[in-house]
Amino acid sequence: VEPISLGLALAGVLTGYICPRLYCLFAECCGQKRSLSREALQKDLDDKLFGQHLAKKIILNAVFGFINNPKPKKPLTLSLHGWTGTGKNFVSKIIAENIYEGGLNSDYVHLFVATLHFPHASNITLYKARMEVWNPFLDVIGFGVSLLWDEIWEFYAGLDFLDLSHPPASASQSAGIIGMSGFWHSSLIDRNLIDYFVPFLPLEYKHLKMCIRVEMQSRGYEIDEDIVSRVAEEMTFFPKEERVFSDKGCKTVFTKLDYYYDD
Numbered sequence: 150v151e152p153i154s155l156g157l158a159l160a161g162v163l164t165g166y167i168c169p170r171l172y173c174l175f176a177e178c179c180g181q182k183r184s185l186s187r188e189a190l191q192k193d194l195d196d197k198l199f200g201q202h203l204a205k206k207i208i209l210n211a212v213f214g215f216i217n218n219p220k221p222k223k224p225l226t227l228s229l230h231g232w233t234g235t236g237k238n239f240v241s242k243i244i245a246e247n248i249y250e251g252g253l254n255s256d257y258v259h260l261f262v263a264t265l266h267f268p269h270a271s272n273i274t275l276y277k278a279r280m281e282v283w284n285p286f287l288d289v290i291g292f293g294v295s296l297l298w299d300e301i302w303e304f305y306a307g308l309d310f311l312d313l314s315h316p317p318a319s320a321s322q323s324a325g326i327i328g329m330s331g332f333w334h335s336s337l338i339d340r341n342l343i344d345y346f347v348p349f350l351p352l353e354y355k356h357l358k359m360c361i362r363v364e365m366q367s368r369g370y371e372i373d374e375d376i377v378s379r380v381a382e383e384m385t386f387f388p389k390e391e392r393v394f395s396d397k398g399c400k401t402v403f404t405k406l407d408y409y410y411d412d
């Protein structure tokens with residue numbers, strides 16, 4: 150070990166021990182959490198997250214129900230489901246930013262992406278062991294799963310091009326409709342470890358346009374409605390005939406925008 154690195158590490162530990170306040174001026178401390186405000190999170194979600202009224206409602210109630218519980222028995226576990234590009238990672242970032250100044254970069258936020266961190270099914274035992282170190286309380290107790298099937302169903306039943314004249318016979322049938330079928334029998338669900346399933350609805354043409362406008366503004370361009378419509382038109386939609394929902398959500402609109410601002 151180089152003397153200088155050792156010195157700095159020791160100084161860090163000692164300063165943290167002797168004078169936590171001073172230490173916290175230079176490093177991120179757990180106690181430096183933002184005081185999470187329902188109004189601020191609601192405003193962020195309202196301003197930034199488009200077309201996800203159900204997700205917003207569940208997330209706000211879940212997060213603040215948890216925060217207001219002085220003795221939670223396990224961490225809050227939200228399971229976000231829905232089509233690609235509809236805002237699942239985006240909302241995680243918004244929540245993290247409302248809790249810690251550093252958002253996803255905070256030392257107290259750990260982001261696991263299944264395809265990146267758990268790529269091989271054969272290594273599942275290893276992944277599980279690692280996860281237990283990160284999240285030791287997850288397996289303590291199971292809570293009931295809260296689902297809003299009625300409201301999800303209301304959304305889909307309002308789409309007259311879908312033949313959904315009868316509500317789903319079971320929760321798992323509903324799950325299939327919102328793209329949860331692959332996950333439905335996982336052990337997390339069987340052991341009731343997930344507190345809330347949060348459905349992300351597919352995004353419509355008007356939501357794509359909203360995403361495109363946000364991106365234009367963040368790149369410092371004037372909003373050009375002609376380009377907004379052209380980029381949105383280039384996306385692919387389902388059902389094929391009616392072209393109602395974007396099949397990639399807002400995910401690829403940003404790269405399509407590059408074409409129009411190739412300077």
Ligand SMILES: Nc1ncnc2c1ncn2[C@@H]1O[C@H](COP(=O)(O)OP(=O)(O)OP(=O)(O)O)[C@@H](O)[C@H]1O
Pocket residue numbers: 197198199200201231232233234235236237238239240349352360398399400
């Ligand atoms: N509902 C939304 N409202 C506003 N912006 C959105 C929304 N959905 C997606 N976006 C934009 O598109 C980007 C990509 O979306 P995001 O990564 O959150 O999708 P995802 O649902 O997590 O997709 P995947 O399932 O493929 O991981 C976001 O960073 C955000 O800029």
